[in-house]
Amino acid sequence: MKTLFTLTLSGITFLLLFLFGPAPTAEKRFEHPGIVQHPLNIDTPDQRRFVKVDLVKGKFTEPTEMAVLPNLDILVAQRRGEIMLYKQQSRTLKEVLKLDVYFKTTVSNVNAEEGLLGIAPDPNFAANQYIYVFYSPFKTSVNRLSRFKLVNDRINPASEKKVLEFYSQREICCHTGGSIAFGPDGLLYVSTGDNSTPFDVPKQTYVNKGYAPLDNRPGLHQYDARRSAGNTNDLRGKILRIRVKADGTYSIPDRNLFPKNEPKTKPEIYVMGDRNPYRISVDQKTGFLYWGEVGPDASADNELRGPRGYDEINQARKAGNFGWPLFIANNYPYRAFDYTNGQSGAAFDALAPVNNSPNNTGLTQLPKAEPAYIWYAYGASSEFPQVGAGGRTAMAGPVYHTKTGLNPYPAYYNGKLIIYDWVRGWVKAVSMSPEGDYLGMEPFLSNISLSAPIDMELGPDGKLYVLEYGKGWFTKNPDAGISRIDYLKGNRPPVMEKFEVLQTSGLLPYKLLASVKANDPDGDALTYVWSLGKGVKKTTNKPELEYTFTKAGEYPVSVKVVDASGAVVSSNVVPVFAGNEQPKIDIQLSGNKSFYFPGIPVDYKVLVSDKGAAVHKNRVYISSTYTEGLDLAGAQLGHQEAAQTLVGKSLMLKADCSTCHKIAATSIGPAFTRVSAKYQQNNKAVTYLSGKVMKGSSGVWGEVPMPAHATMKETEVRQIVEWIMSLAAKASGAPSLPMQGKIIPPATVNTNKPVLSLKATYADMGMAGVRSLSSTSVVNLRSNVIDVKDITDISQFSRRDISGEIELLLPKNTGWIKLKQIDLKGITSFLPQVKTMAQEVDYEVEMKLDNQNGVSVGKGLLSGKNIAVDAVADGKLHDVFITFKGTTKDIKERPLLQEVVLKGKGSK
Known part of the structure; x- marks a missing residue:
């Protein structure tokens, strides 16, 4: 093509893109x-x-x-x-x-x-x-x-x-x-x-x-x-x-x-x-x-x-x-x-x-x-x-x-x-x-x-008239085509907000439950034309559809929303699978669901169910790794099946990644499964690959460069990369962990890799007429040592960045920090670590649930000693507010908060 054809890895840019130049000034x-x-x-x-x-x-x-x-x-x-x-x-x-x-x-x-x-x-x-x-x-x-x-x-x-x-x-x-x-x-x-x-x-x-x-x-x-x-x-x-x-x-x-x-x-x-x-x-x-x-x-x-x-x-x-x-x-x-x-x-x-x-x-x-x-x-x-x-x-x-x-x-x-x-x-x-x-x-x-x-x-x-090449290099693309652009002088087309399928797979007879949220700017009544694959169409006056598939296969499902004047808006295509139901995989933890503690075993159990078929344990792959991963502010903590398998993929499809990459097939850039397999043993893979996406890269997979994506949100890039890394866990060749066992974190936390990720994947055997389906479940446990750089919800604290090191200056009077949606199971005490100051100052420190005036579960002085926490055994996640109240008059030099350490039963 036009050198177009030389897109880059992130889904992006052809070789075509080469012309630049500057000069010293x-x-x-x-x-x-x-x-x-x-x-x-x-x-x-x-x-x-x-x-x-x-x-x-x-x-x-x-x-x-x-x-x-x-x-x-x-x-x-x-x-x-x-x-x-x-x-x-x-x-x-x-x-x-x-x-x-x-x-x-x-x-x-x-x-x-x-x-x-x-x-x-x-x-x-x-x-x-x-x-x-x-x-x-x-x-x-x-x-x-x-x-x-x-x-x-x-x-x-x-x-x-x-x-x-x-x-x-x-x-x-x-x-x-x-x-x-x-x-x-x-x-x-x-x-x-x-x-x-x-x-x-x-x-x-x-x-x-x-x-x-x-x-x-x-x-x-x-x-x-x-x-x-x-x-x-x-x-x-x-x-x-x-x-x-x-x-x-x-x-x-x-x-x-x-x-x-x-x-x-x-x-x-x-x-x-x-x-x-x-x-x-x-x-x-x-x-x-x-x-x-x-x-x-x-x-x-x-x-x-x-x-x-x-x-x-x-x-x-x-x-x-x-x-x-x-x-x-x-x-x-x-x-x-x-x-x-x-x-x-x-x-x-x-x-x-x-x-x-x-x-x-x-x-x-x-x-x-x-x-x-x-x-x-x-x-x-x-x-x-x-x-x-x-x-x-x-x-x-x-x-x-x-x-x-x-x-x-x-x-x-x-x-x-x-x-x-x-x-x-x-x-x-x-x-x-x-x-x-x-x-x-x-x-x-x-x-x-x-x-x-x-x-x-x-x-x-x-x-x-528009000619679309489609998102994929050197191949026949399903989205390639010709379209004409019309302008509706009187009537405006409907606006579609959301289209979803409740469950995208099931055994025969498989009942499809689909819904669409749409509105018409002119207030017209709407009709919904559902495409169910193999030429089957259904028309309804309601924004939902129930349809039963009786023959096994993969079916592309979509909907067109039509107003009274014939103006149309079309949804994306969702593939559904009749005759095989996606397996379910779950990771159960007996201890805290948000944090791990140095030297304290993490007891886990992986449960797999596959409706209509026997579970083959040799197709279960379980791995654990410590990564630079997730910060507490953006808190992708706990059980993250949806975040890994749905959110990351959705963000990828909205970005330009799919222009250059396919999930399993080679395009102008490598298949995501190959990228996943290449970096399975790299503990810094998520951070490393996220940086490549943000800053651009060349020479890793060939001559075609991947352009920088500096304007993308870093948190979204990480979610895309996390999804990619979930694609080829077993391809790494490393042995699987047992379906039930213990993971013992090291006695000393590596602050560069504070997240323990436990991942389980299962691919079923498929059914007659339907390919194998897989599911992935991930649990992320954050280190119990919470650096202040990960604390973004604060009141009356002063946030300072000294040469890349984040510090929180304590309030003169009263202020708080917030830890979002964390599990307090097994937490026995907490310790706010501050930098020693020349002037002695006293602060009362208190941990409260759900808001700054909530139930107190722990109270003490900022003295460098652990502050005991009452047992919280309701099984819920809580927003935790830690309040600091200064009791010293005329504070000339306020202390600097460096980290908060949560301690569990048996931890030192």
């Missing part, structure tokens, strides 16, 4: 000179009025680009060579041509992005039936633009006219471009990638590290983008512009970047300096060219190399050089770099760029570099904060224009550029001045969920 150098965010119209149309109408779904294998024909039929190019035709009247899909394309390398661990990449109809298609495609023929190392003829819903291979082709290096990765678009004057534009490797040269001291590929050592051509994108005599890393003649040949229009017959140049070039211009669009009113540029992966500016990676949205009002690989974003310059000794040269000059690579066959002096129109890195953007953060793959176009008699959307959007991001899934409407200057952007289609949108086109009906 990074802060000053990277200031934006003049972007002004103009206020947007307060009368922005209600986004709930935009609805997504699915035309075809789940039938495409790697769709790349589409062409909406005058009769609203749609042609779709698939990377593996098929051209598919969707017939809008019959709502059918069929193959009309299969090209023999190069789409897979023969090199281990190297993904090809070539294949059938682009498709567009001739502007005069109604009369000539011409279709243009951009593809990589299998037998020749070229990328080719050809013209075919569509007759009677078939494309005869013999109708091919080869318009243009150029050499492309194969068996490497990446960056293909391949998008085709026509301008209002009938000129044809086609984008090409830089055909360069963004990864590091193996076994070398000095490597690329995600900055501009400028390695010109002999034999390493693929690591030097100056040979292609920066080369005026090469068609790679460009956007070409030609006029195709009736006989299939072409002429060069005026005002391309280089005049005809100029030595060391190609006259077809309109725009040069592109990395991977994967999706292009031409404004049919102004003729301005727009494209998304997928950038490099460096996550930080580097004084020796240049800027971090950025994706770009670009606008070309005339021919120009857009900088890559010498510049990126707002013309941030890279530095020349000597890969033989690691020495940096001067930063490149945007006003007079020079390409002195020995691999360059074109001009040495290049046209001045043009800055990007919009740019953004992995992290939050100060210039364009609306784009968010995370993985990135920028796409651009079309520009919406109202037409006489064709105004499917509000006139508010007239003249606005539509941009979108393949990974982040958002769509934005960009406001521009009449001259094309950037004014601002705002959310567009914000109530619509898209699965990796890879192309957007305006149809002859003036409506926006």
Whole structure:
């Protein structure tokens, strides 16, 4: 694909993303000179009025680009060579041509992005039936633009006219471009990638590290983008512009970047300096060219190399050089770099760029570099904060224009550029001045969920059509499809808040109990259409359904909520299993359910039940580990089956993780089960992997980097990682603990690993017609030594951070700290540990249940001695307030609380 295809591990970012650069005075150098965010119209149309109408779904294998024909039929190019035709009247899909394309390398661990990449109809298609495609023929190392003829819903291979082709290096990765678009004057534009490797040269001291590929050592051509994108005599890393003649040949229009017959140049070039211009669009009113540029992966500016990676949205009002690989974003310059000794040269000059690579066959002096129109890195953007953060793959176009008699959307959007991001899934409407200057952007289609949108086109009906690649690399995705965006001028669609299935599995006959919570903004009565798999549908007037399955199998269950005017909102799909019921697994503790105590045995017992089948004890896997895990404030303490198996998975699905990873199958990133298995014996796995997700990572599972997710909540990242770690406990090969036994914590608590996690997993044998189902149960016990960094609920205490060390300054008069929902079973005393102060001060300390004025269960003086606790044997979890009351007048220096130690029977 577009180098798109090189996403990263967290679900995220293609190799495509490599373009960055800075310079020593990074802060000053990277200031934006003049972007002004103009206020947007307060009368922005209600986004709930935009609805997504699915035309075809789940039938495409790697769709790349589409062409909406005058009769609203749609042609779709698939990377593996098929051209598919969707017939809008019959709502059918069929193959009309299969090209023999190069789409897979023969090199281990190297993904090809070539294949059938682009498709567009001739502007005069109604009369000539011409279709243009951009593809990589299998037998020749070229990328080719050809013209075919569509007759009677078939494309005869013999109708091919080869318009243009150029050499492309194969068996490497990446960056293909391949998008085709026509301008209002009938000129044809086609984008090409830089055909360069963004990864590091193996076994070398000095490597690329995600900055501009400028390695010109002999034999390493693929690591030097100056040979292609920066080369005026090469068609790679460009956007070409030609006029195709009736006989299939072409002429060069005026005002391309280089005049005809100029030595060391190609006259077809309109725009040069592109990395991977994967999706292009031409404004049919102004003729301005727009494209998304997928950038490099460096996550930080580097004084020796240049800027971090950025994706770009670009606008070309005339021919120009857009900088890559010498510049990126707002013309941030890279530095020349000597890969033989690691020495940096001067930063490149945007006003007079020079390409002195020995691999360059074109001009040495290049046209001045043009800055990007919009740019953004992995992290939050100060210039364009609306784009968010995370993985990135920028796409651009079309520009919406109202037409006489064709105004499917509000006139508010007239003249606005539509941009979108393949990974982040958002769509934005960009406001521009009449001259094309950037004014601002705002959310567009914000109530619509898209699965990796890879192309957007305006149809002859003036409506926006969306092609979704689906969340998964190099495969047939169930969420791949074509949809149309409608705007409901009068009626608004329902809003769905929640869809749930009470029990997702059961023995036959299996009774499904499903419910949905939805409302209609216009107050209409709602109808519920339930899809139960295998073509079975049920309609109800109530938001719940009871249905009995009598045949074993896995069934995808979903619901559509329909209002009185036919507007629809659809739920996610929940797989249910008839004929096999998910086993139940439980960990029972005889002692305290919140804490463990050094040297005091933790007595546990694992119970497994599997309705309708015998329990095979050899399929039970039990493990314990001490981790840096959970803090007391976020308190994932006690029994955590739901938190591990449901919450973490749910958070993963909402994030961009699933774009690059599958649970058990390999995608652009490793399967979660492989990640889980790799780190089963690492006591710091949760903290280590959480840090990788937050900060980004590369080189662990291959060349494709995982971008940073600095804006994600750390607690949510940990829950995702905890869920991942629960997937492959038995895959580690370590022996299972017995189903009943004792775990004896060490005599001294390791403050770096204060959580004891006891995990039990059971996978049943499956039933006839239904696969094996598994359940996981986890109990987390926190050390009895509670560091003040884990105490966030305080009153009248002063919280101080001294070089990363958290301290709590006791109140002058009265204050409290709160320990949330803890078990007091077996707790016999507690000890607040304070730092000794010069002045002697006295505090009365008291432990109370449920609120600061609750029942007292322990009282004493802050004297460095244990304070006895009355037995609490109600079996409940309590919020525990520990109050501190100062009894010394004129306190000059208040003590510092460092930790609270809870002591149990037998502990020292």
